[in-house]
Amino acid sequence: MIEQVLVQDYNKNLQLISNFVAQNSNFIKKEILINGKINAYVLFIDGLANKSYVEESIIKPLMYKVDEDITKDEDIYEIAKKYLVVSSFRLNNNAKDIGAEILSGKTAVIIDGIKTAMIIDSLNDKYRDIQESTSEKSILGTRESFTENINLNLTIIQRKIKSPSLKIERFVVGEKTRTEAALVYVEDIIDKELLNTIKSRVLTVKAPAMHTTGVFEQFIERRPFNLFPQAKNTERPDKVVFDLLEGKAAIFFAESSSALVVPATFIEFFQGFEDYSERLVIANFSRITRFIAVISVLILGPIYLTLLLYNAELLPYQLMMVIINSRKGIPLPPFLEILAMEIAIEILREGGVRLPNPVGTTLAIVGGIVIGDAATRANLVSHATLFIVAITVVSTFLIPNYQMALCIRFLRFPMLILAQMFGFYGILIGFYILLVALVKLDSFGIPYFSPMAPSRFKDFGDVFVRDQIKKVFNEPVSLKPSLARRNKDE
Amino acid sequence: MNKNNTITRNQYFFVIQSAMIGIGIITLASGVTKKAQQSGWIAVILAGIYPILCVLLSYEIYKDLNFVEYTQASEQIYGKFLTKIFTFLFSFNFIFLEAAVVSGLANELTFSTTKFLSPYVLIFITSALIYYNTVDGLKIIARLSELVFYLTIFIFLIPIYFINKGDITNVLPIVSDYGSIIKAIPTTFFAYSGVELSIAIIPMITNKMGTKGVGIAACIFTTTLYTFVTFVTILFIGWKLTSQLKYPFLYLVATTEIPVISNFEPLFIFIWGNKIFQTAACMHFGATYYFSEATKIPYKISCAVTCILAALLGLILVPEHNRGSITDKVMPFLVGYIILWLITAFLISKFKKVKKNAKA
Structure with missing residues (x-):
């Protein structure tokens, strides 16, 4: 069993953390002196973390701005708060967690004599720009599609739904890949029972690796041999927004340029967004x-x-x-x-x-x-x-x-x-x-065949043909299992 | 209550009409015109009282017994021993009906579009399909009934095409002989059979408010469809030819030329075939449910057993004249048994309720 809790010796701490990070050439262990006398290491993975950002916002202030001593664990919180030019940071003393954070693009600072490390967000977000979807073309819809940057994808959604009810729940999936993921829904629209069902399946997935939304879909579906897709994969933000406002949830993954919308019904696969x-x-x-x-x-x-x-x-x-x-x-x-x-x-x-x-x-x-x-x-x-x-x-x-x-x-x-x-x-x-x-x-x-079977007559305005737009933009009762149970209608 | 067997009030409508509308569409006109000639369609309307009576009495019985499940209700009324016997009889009733429907489909297909296949092969494949549909309980059957119902609307549309092409003298005089109309009523029993499913499924409805009205609506819908189809058939081809044909309505749809597929027959068989599968599935559920209740064998195993029994019985009902003569002989007894069971149960349940109220 490898020891995981940090100690006072910063060299020992480096060894502890290194046990959880692959010793590749791009694993940077930059040794610095804080206030001209305090030894410290800045640890990050070049490429995964933004190197110039680390140098400008973390290394430079620590080396040249700090003019006070760091003698106890509590001091580093004050130091980070006072000198680091970063938007967010946190403290951690578990070497395994620190290793995982470094592997996900963050920077860790370990200081001699201190049993806690600073973890700073420094993810390199150089990704492909927002482009037009090639697989889901639209004539009258918007031109943008999702990218591989999960933060940007979530921002696109937030830009389109400016509501305090829009909830984003982050989680990590894949024991080896430790892929960042997010469950997105509009709290005051989605049915609570449906949300619980989604959460119970989505947040409990155990898998060694998670590559794309398509892989994840197969982990959360109940009938793997059925031919029909049981969740909807899309790379169009406007479609996701439309579905969220109907009372569905969307799942996003880091490094994946599509979202997975759940639940999905048969009819909607034939309804074009136009x-x-x-x-x-x-x-x-x-x-x-x-x-x-x-x-x-x-x-x-x-x-x-x-x-x-x-x-x-x-x-x-x-x-x-x-x-x-x-x-x-x-x-x-x-x-x-x-x-x-x-x-x-x-x-x-x-x-x-x-x-x-x-x-x-x-x-x-x-x-x-x-x-x-x-x-x-x-x-x-x-x-x-x-x-x-x-x-x-x-x-x-x-x-x-x-x-x-x-x-x-x-x-x-x-x-x-x-x-x-x-x-x-x-x-x-x-x-x-x-x-x-x-x-x-x-x-x-x-x-899957709702609103046709079981019949939800209120939702019939948007099945094989659609009704006037003001009647279509209602929350479908088909997506409200708790309402059906209350009305004894299931 | 098994969750896989619960249905909504709306689904009750779809299941009941689905259980009834089947082979009757293509054969009913032939039977009634043999006895009541051009007034056969009036016999179809009058016979519509049977399904209404069934759904009404079933509802009243369960209402008096607080909508307990079938076995419990029957035991309260008839006691354990008689309930066992009656449950077996109900199961046999549905096995027979399913066999008659499946063999009817096989006979019709070998008569029309699938001449190259043996009816026995058709019976076994259809039975396997019915098993697949029924094995997950009434909920799936009810959902499918809803979908297939929309196809039934197309069955309504086909005779509309013929309505102005008929000869009004074919249905005149409207009433020829009252006695013959009454005599024609028993020939419609097979077309309306399946409605007895309400005896089993009323306790399975989640929201029981308005159940009675929904049941009656399903019966009226079925009676209207049957009457319309019979009337248009007589109007178009006359009662003499209608009474001589095995499938007069099929003859009717095959008479008009349309582009690409020659006539309406393949289109009709496609829609009607789906409807027949659904009718057989409803009956198979009835057979399985009662069999499972009588023997206490789990539902899924009962489903397989009754499927085999119905398929084997279906083999005897090939060809069509065999099926016709056997169903004509058996149906009055089965209908008699069901009416007797319902009326007796209704009277006993009322009597018990009055007695209970008097005590209170």
Whole structure:
């Protein structure tokens, strides 16, 4: 067991603290003389802490300004208060804690003869500037997106919600990474019961490392094998603010440029943020188009397959002739034809994601045209199939949330297999299984299909279509489990 | 009370209409026109008294007994021995109904869009699906009933398309013979069956205020839908053809050409199929609940056992003429048993309440 409490000898203290900090070349142990006679060490990690700030605000005042003796532990509080040009500092005598603070970008000062160290905030906050989101584009919304700097991200939220009810609870997660995190909510809006549920899961996560919000999401969800996202990942501050004002909570992580919003319901993954900025009718038209697109992704391919394979009698004669002519000489059975095209498109898309942005887009477009044209010319795929697959692919782009888009994209494969095996009945059971799976799911105690099931008629103003904006901006009762319990409505 | 089995007052509406509306939509017109000819739709309205009676009496019984759970209520009324027997009978009632619904779906699908699959395969797959839906209790069934209810509205819209295409002389004279209308009523029992679920679920409603009204609303909604569908079918294709067809409403939706998918049939089957799954799930919950109460076997195991029993029974009900003749024979007995149970329980509970009040 390594001793952890500091002693009077500053060299011994250096050894104690060094046990908890990796001995890398950028671990700076600057020895200084205070008031020309008192030995001290200034400890920080170069790069993690802002070196020029440490020199200007900590080392310089301690070396040249201090003109009094430091004989007892209480003195250093006065010294720090009087001479350090810093916004915040604290005292600590536990070597392990001091080590952890140094590793998170702070500076420690240990003085000979004193059993307490000064810990000063000196985090280097040189991060990427606020930029426009690349994954969640918006036409009418704001242009800013989160960065990897947690403090800046929280500031953006505070700038948008200037309310004393906005609460930020800091916590650390990841035993090895010791990642700083923050739980944010609006105290007088969020339901107390919901907040307790969120806290009980979020603040008790035990994990060796925490890299991104996506990793954290998997630690706090209840049904890991369910395909649907149970929390919403976003890098847009305006979306987070909207959700906070609805009574949700957001979780931020240091070094992560997105926030995790909880709880999440199924419908909201299809509601674009622009829906609220656009004119009512236009916004609803866009939203309905989006839902049609989702249904197209899921069942257009399977229906086409079923009609070709089992129920050709359901096609009108003229349409049937068009399809027959387009399929003449195609050696592949319809199932393999569709599956091959779908997989080819997925490969192209995955390739496009990994390449630099302009190249990726070019690859997706040119690759799609070239492969589609080559496949039809080689008589491997019919024009009709290509048309159906192209519609489903384009439809996936209408889903505003990336995680949900991935999920819906994946689901078209089992639907296709069910259609191949059982025809129309396969599509029927596939759709029903989806419904049951969605209804069984909940996110932090909030039913995933709310406000549809269980029906919360007050929230129906913003589901498949949205009502007038003044009626939409109410706190949804679906997010108030304690209210439902009080009204015996659950 | 098991938390997985509690439902809201609104959900009671959705569950009750979900338990009833099913196979009846496509078969009901055929049965009633055989007996009451063009006045068959009037028999459908009159038969609507049965579900209303069920929800009303169930509510009154539980109200007198302070909404205790089914077994406790039944034991207070009938004693332990009779309760055991009655609970088994209720369980059988729902197993039979579920089997009839699942086999009805299989028969219909092999008749229309899924000719290449054996009805036996369809029965087993559907039963597995119903198990998945039911295994987590009434709460999930109720939530799903809410969702599927919105699909039911589309079932309403399809006959609206046909309403001005019919021939009014097909439904004239409105009343042909009162006797035949009365005789046609028992043929509707299967369409309205499922409403007996209210006997089990009223104590599971969290907010009981207004339960009676909600139950009646669900029955009126179902009766209206059934009447409308039957009326439009007779109006469009006449009672003679309606009485000769197995699935007259399906025939109706298949007659109009629309682009891409030829006619309304696949669209209707898609919506109706979801509805049937839900109806079967409601009945399966009834079967499981009573089976579990009678045998004291845990709910989840009971759910699997009753699922297998219903699937096996469903195999006997293939093809459709088998199903039709068996349900026509069995249903009057089951309905008779339920009405008798309800009326007796109602009278005893009232008598006990009066006696208790007199003592106080």
